[in-house]
Amino acid sequence: MADEWATFGADLHLELRGQGLRDGLMDALREAVRSGRLGAGVRLPSSRSLAADLGVARNTVADAYAELVAEGWLTARQGSGTRVAPRSAPRRPVPSRTTTARPRVGRPTYDLHPGTPDLASFPRADWLKAARKALLAAPHEAFGYGDPRGRIELRTALAEYLGRARGVHARPEHIVICSGFVHGLMLMGQVLKARRVREVAVESYGLDLHWDLLDRAGLRIPALPFDERGTRTEGLGALAGAGAVLMTPAHQFPLGGALQPDRRAAAVDWARASGGLILEDDYDGEFRYDRQPVGALQGLDPERVVYLGTASKSLAPGLRLAWMVLPRDLVDEVAAAKGAVDWASSATDQLTLAEFLASGAYDRHVRAMRLHYRRRRDQLVAAVAARSPRTRISGIAAGLHAVLELPPGTEESVIRTAAFQGLAVQGVNRFRHPDTAPTMDGLVVGYGTPSDSAWSGALEALCRVLP
């Protein structure tokens, strides 16, 4: 035991420098027990003699011993002194396969994946200004558990904004705040399943992440047919089992078209005739560059359309703030599903976004970002026209991504070449529904993702891999 104490004492001195004497001693003793250096049943020196060894007050040692007895590390019995508590041997942790086998993939030099806005443009100072105003003015109850639908201040500001900017017919009491589009879709999946819906029709191409989520909720996800004018909503009537359809009417993801007026009408007609619901994913509806954005489909029939919007593209994904505008008879079910897992968004961010919207800072930010992304899209179009004149860019001038059509059969090799040169970019076939036959080759270029300093390099790298 003498050797043990020598080592142990050295450790103790190391620990004792950094913090309170008692706490440092406790940490050192815990560590010695945990590591097995002090085995079960080993008798510790008396508090008097250890205190003398360490040059500390006896009470410090006695307190540390008493504390560790209370915590279950040591035992103290009259006549038997203080000992390490008897304990079965710790189990060796099984090394996790996923941890050890995780492949190390280098970060690409340039990232043109779609789905992320320019994070460098997050308006930190304006956000902090809104936070200060909102937090100092909020009632005390704002910091409590709160309404699962979200803060009334934010729902009120959103009702005004969405009506004005997106033609959404919203009242604050029909809005439920969620922590992202995916959260909203998960809640809708639960509610639809509880309503005995078995199928949710989806667009192809589309986001596999969303399909997986509906699939995990126990819903089948038949794909809608599409043609060069976009998703064929006329096909909805033929899907006898579909209780809902998930769509991106303002800017189809990823192909990039806007749903045509007659097909908007056909979708609403289907919903009215069948009692089905349209789940409108308005992920980037604020960003249109050639004209005013087309209003949301929801305005056509607020009782048949669930409108889902998000701050992830207009501000930043890190805020984890999104919103659902619900038909009246769905509000309670969605709020109950959300409340059942205590799944709420931060009150401070909700209050801040409410102030950000009400003060006009949100409008200013969206206008600035619209110019910013428009410039990027124009540069992309110009660079592709100059360097690869036969490459067509499909879709409307909108959003944060564009589809570059490639000669048939070349998509995979172009992506591989790009990866080899440090450019991360995705192909359209990654977004193809499993039931849909391949119809085109192309790249989905997220031009919002790179920072300003990386943008021209990313564009140059992209042009190099185009035919």
Added chain:
Amino acid sequence: MADEWATFGADLHLELRGQGLRDGLMDALREAVRSGRLGAGVRLPSSRSLAADLGVARNTVADAYAELVAEGWLTARQGSGTRVAPRSAPRRPVPSRTTTARPRVGRPTYDLHPGTPDLASFPRADWLKAARKALLAAPHEAFGYGDPRGRIELRTALAEYLGRARGVHARPEHIVICSGFVHGLMLMGQVLKARRVREVAVESYGLDLHWDLLDRAGLRIPALPFDERGTRTEGLGALAGAGAVLMTPAHQFPLGGALQPDRRAAAVDWARASGGLILEDDYDGEFRYDRQPVGALQGLDPERVVYLGTASKSLAPGLRLAWMVLPRDLVDEVAAAKGAVDWASSATDQLTLAEFLASGAYDRHVRAMRLHYRRRRDQLVAAVAARSPRTRISGIAAGLHAVLELPPGTEESVIRTAAFQGLAVQGVNRFRHPDTAPTMDGLVVGYGTPSDSAWSGALEALCRVLP
């Protein structure tokens, strides 16, 4: 149609005052179609004649018409003019039973429900100061989608803090941030279920909210026996099927005892011998008034204990921030379960809490609140001793609630009397596990909940209903 236009024109003028001419006209037209005042197929006046009626430029009307055609409200065909789009009649929404039948319960004058801290004490100015420092210093990628485990800055600050204040053996890479204890428990329920665990033993008394959550995850929840010294962890071995146990070792909820050293050891021994896990709910471990808090059970064996802590009691539930310290081989499974539903906490709040911890503001706040709640508990104890000397207060001097024991058979009538006098308070039997026979009558008094101005009134109201 002349009459219709007269009404419609009046509406238009109302709308047009408040916003841009084109947008105002669009809103008025949408509303007229939605309400049915302009029926399907109705032909609208030419843009020239409506512009003259309204005294606006013809282009304003033509733009509005074009926009509404794009949105699917109107149709425009050569030779047929602009008409309201043909549409099936909107379905009347079915009135929701839950909305219309919701009973209106008056708010009590005084609220002594446990579970909420004093919201008036949320340190708004210090929080904003930390937010400013953290947000201005954060890297751009902090505002992106991020690691499902949470921000590294926060996990690093928590590892240091939890080690120092709660004796938790934590490394940042073993911490997963979640949005509340319930979120963490839900993730653990999923992971345990996937590992083919079928039972999670729970304490009785305890929180039915947590039992329901485990039940919904498909887990059985046998209750552990207990006696006057607390939960009988020695009974764990007899529960052959239990793969985990959910406990509140520092301060049993609601009964208020601290788990005794031998029973702490017995719980860890069971976990080691059986390969089971202990889920340690350390909801108010920072608030102990008679001595230093007993360290977390997790320190005894970090590979067999999942430690769950939260900012909901120490700061505010509205932040939606909590943390799990996980055994090494659970980290990837929990992070995957969390990431699968994109369920993240706000990056801004995570960065702010990291700075709040690192700057020492968290320690200062906890110290101040400890004094605050200790004073309230002392006042409660003194008032009960003076006004109802035979009422015993059980449990240790800790946390935000106390249990007042009542004469057998009186609990229900005391709560009813209290409610009648505007005092909301809960009985212990509300927290009794369905498999446990009633053993006592009592009140669970949350003395942290009232604001300072309401506290003396709440205390007086409480004393009036005690025997």
